Structure formats: C-alpha cells, structure tokens
Amino acid sequence: KNQVEQSPQSLIILEGKNCTLQCNYTVSPFSNLRWYKQDTGRGPVSLTIMTFSENTKSNGRYTATLDADTKHSSLHITASQLSDSASYICVATENDYKLSFGAGTTVTVRA
Amino acid sequence: ETGVTQTPRHLVMGMTNKKSLKCEQHLGHNAMYWYKQSAKKPLELMFVYNFKEQTENNSVPSRFSPECPNSSHLFLHLHTLQPEDSALYLCASSQDRGQSNQPQHFGDGTRLSIL
Numbered sequence: 001k002n003q004v005e006q007s008p009q010s011l012i013i014l015e016g017k018n019c020t021l022q023c024n025y026t027v028s029p030f031s032n033l034r035w036y037k038q039d040t041g042r043g044p045v046s047l048t049i050m051t052f053s054e055n056t057k058s059n060g061r062y063t064a065t066l067d068a069d070t071k072h073s074s075l076h077i078t079a080s081q082l083s084d085s086a087s088y089i090c091v092a093t094e095n096d097y098k099l100s101f102g103a104g105t106t107v108t109v110r111a
Numbered sequence: 112e113t114g115v116t117q118t119p120r121h122l123v124m125g126m127t128n129k130k131s132l133k134c135e136q137h138l139g140h141n142a143m144y145w146y147k148q149s150a151k152k153p154l155e156l157m158f159v160y161n162f163k164e165q166t167e168n169n170s171v172p173s174r175f176s177p178e179c180p181n182s183s184h185l186f187l188h189l190h191t192l193q194p195e196d197s198a199l200y201l202c203a204s205s206q207d208r209g210q211s212n213q214p215q216h217f218g219d220g221t222r223l224s225i226l
Contacts (some may be wrong), residue, residue, distance in 0.1 A: 002153060009151075032212055043113065043201055043217030044154075051212065089154070097209055101153040 003027045006102035009024045013080055013109055023073040023090035025057050031093040033073045034076045035064050038104070047075070047088075080109045114138040117202050117218035122123065124192065125226050132187040132200030132221045142208040143185040145177060148199040160185060161208040189223075197225045 007022045025033070032051045036044035048057045052068040061078045077084055092101040115136045124130050136143065145157040159167035162178040174196075176188040185202055199222050203215040 004153070034214070041219070043115070043117075043203075043219045045113065045217070046226045047216035049212055049214060098217075099156070103151060 003094075003100040004090055004102035006088075006105050008089050008105060009103070010106040010108070013107065015080060015082060015109055015111050017039040017080055019077050019080060019107065021075040021077075021088050021090075021107070023075070023102060025071050025073070025090070025092035025100065027092040027098075027100050029095060030068060030071070031096045032097075033064075033066050033074050034091040035094065036072075036089040036091060037060070037062075038089060040086070044089055049087070077107070080107075082109050082111060085109045113218065115202060115204055115216050115218035116127040117200075117221050119221060119223075120219065121222045122223045123226060124189070126192055127192075128192075129188070129190040130202055131189065132223075134185040134218055136183055136185075136186075136202075136218075137214070138204055138206035138216060140206050140216070141182055143182070144203040144205075145187050146201040146203065148201055148220070149178075154201065157187045158187075158202050159208060160220065166208060192223075192225045194225050197213060197223055199223070 004025045012043050013019045034049045035047040038044040038081045043107040046066040046094045047059050062074045066073045089104045092100050118133045133207045142161045147155045158177045174191050178186040185224045188216045199220045201220045205215045
C-alpha cells in the first residue's frame with residue numbers, strides 16, 4: 001500500500017477560482033512534506049518543503065499546510081490561472097532521505 | 112530551465128535493441144537519481160548515486176544498467192526491454208543524499224516506448 005494518498009485524483013476549476021488538494025501520509029519517522037508541480041511533458045518542480053514544525057508555507061498563489069499530528073497536508077491554489085493546469089504531487093520524506101510519492105492530483109483550469 | 116538536462120526527450124525502441132539515456136546537471140550537486148513514472152502511478156525510485164557511488168538499487172531488473180562517470184553525468188543503459196518498461200524516465204539531482212530539506216531538481220524526462 002502506498003504511503004502517500006492524494007485526493008481528489010483530478011479536478012476541474014474555472015479560472016479565477018480557488019481549490020484545495022489533499023494529501024495523507026503514513027511514513028515514519030517523518031522528516032518533511034513536499035509539494036511538486038508537474039506540467040504536461042515536463043519534470044516535477046518543487047513548490048514547497050515543510051518540516052514537522054511548520055504549519056504553513058506559501059509560494060506565490062500556492063499555500064501548503066501541514067498537520068504532523070494527523071499526518072495530513074493540503075495545497076491551496078488561490079485565484080487560479082490557466083498556467084496552474086498541471087499535476088500536483090505530494091511527497092513525504094522518511095528518515096531524512098527516503099521519499100514516498102503520491103500519485104498526484106491533476107488540475108485543469110478552464111477559461 | 113531546471114539545470115538538469117535529459118536526452119533524448121523521446122525514444123522508441125524494439126525489445127532487442129540497446130540504447131542509453133543521458134542526464135547532465137549543471138547545479139554542482141552530489142546526488143543523482145533515476146525515477147520511472149508510469150501513467151497514474153507514483154514515481155518509482157530506481158537508482159541513487161551519491162558522490163559517484165551507487166547507494167541504492169530498488170530491485171530494478173538487470174536490463175536497466177546505470178552508470179555515473181562523474182557527479183554531473185548519469186546514464187541509464189537499456190537492453191532487452193519489455194513492453195511494460197514503456198514510461199517516462201526522470202533524472203533528478205540534489206545537493207547531497209542526506210540533506211532532506213533540499214529539493215530534488217528534475218529533468219524533463221525521456222518518454223520511452225517499447226515496441
């Protein structure tokens with residue numbers, strides 16, 4: 001069973017609207033939680049990295065939250081743009097170096 | 112531009128062919144990685160090199176053979192592949208294998224199709 005589960009698998013939103021992606025993980029001992037954005041035909045690009053002591057971190061219109069007690073993270077996209085259409089991958093790090101990847105959430109932003 | 116360049120971007124090969132994937136990073140990193148990404152599935156770590164030494168092989172079939180001649184270059188040699196090996200192969204680098212709070216930088220991948 002995968003140690004990182006993401007939901008929803010995909011979603012469609014209208015340009016300008018907000019959306020929130022969910023991630024639950026079970027890795028232990030936990031080191032940090034990462035979110036990556038992967039555009040079609042490109043490699044993943046790092047958005048945020050949070051350690052267990054951080055509750056929130058922003059990167060422009062992307063805001064990630066982390067609850068290490070419930071082993072849950074979310075990624076909020078504010079005022080979506082067409083360029084936000086991509087796959088968003090949640091990654092939990094175990095033991096300082098072992099990365100467990102989620103299958104990703106595909107976001108489609110429509111005009 | 113991520114600083115990690117992969118070639119070729121696309122590769123179609125028969126099951127009896129031999130080919131190689133190349134990765135080059137210009138970031139001064141010491142750790143390099145090969146991942147396999149199949150549709151709708153999580154990235155699968157294949158190999159890890161740290162300071163040119165292979166530190167991980169995640170039970171990858173021997174038809175995949177990595178090579179790391181220096182800290183900036185990484186190759187994946189392919190031979191006698193199977194149709195299920197068709198996937199996107201991603202290379203990544205990071206400052207060091209043990210620096211977990213540093214991001215991994217990915218190349219744009221090689222889309223491999225096995226006929």
